[in-house]
Amino acid sequence: MKKRFFQKQSIGFAPLASARDWAIVAVIVAGVLSLREIVLLFSLMDREDLRITLTGACIGMLPSVLMCLPVHGVVDELSRDALRSFLGSMKFIRLVEQNGTRFYTQNTPSWMRWDSNRVAVRPLPDGQLGVTMPFYCYWTLKRRR
Numbered sequence: 001m002k003k004r005f006f007q008k009q010s011i012g013f014a015p016l017a018s019a020r021d022w023a024i025v026a027v028i029v030a031g032v033l034s035l036r037e038i039v040l041l042f043s044l045m046d047r048e049d050l051r052i053t054l055t056g057a058c059i060g061m062l063p064s065v066l067m068c069l070p071v072h073g074v075v076d077e078l079s080r081d082a083l084r085s086f087l088g089s090m091k092f093i094r095l096v097e098q099n100g101t102r103f104y105t106q107n108t109p110s111w112m113r114w115d116s117n118r119v120a121v122r123p124l125p126d127g128q129l130g131v132t133m134p135f136y137c138y139w140t141l142k143r144r145r
Helices: 017-041 047-066 077-089 135-144
Strands: 006-011 069-077 092-098 101-106 121-122 129-134
Touching: 006 135, 017 047, 017 135, 047 069, 069 077, 129 135
Parallel strands: none
Antiparallel strands: 006 069, 069 129, 092 101, 101 121, 121 129
């Protein structure tokens, strides 16, 4: 059995990492409510059918929100290349460095990027790297190793 290079320490409870993420969710909710009114205005769907459809859509959205929960962990000094390779295989690119923390985001158009979907890598005093990644990245990493 291979030793995992990423040691999970904790899982956070805030799937939306920034005001921008909350604004995107607000726009989506406003769009859904507007669509509901348009559908009802033009009698394109029965009120009960529309309620069931929108309820199903909201329930269907929950897994995607939960998969963006932040997972905090460490990578030892010898596994830096493995982390870099994993981020490359998940199509993450280096975005910016702030206060010693490097941020990576997926290689998608900027309007499709969520701040909660970023990977943050910061050096720790003991030579290890502190890594925060979305839960779906951790889940993928766990399945590959």
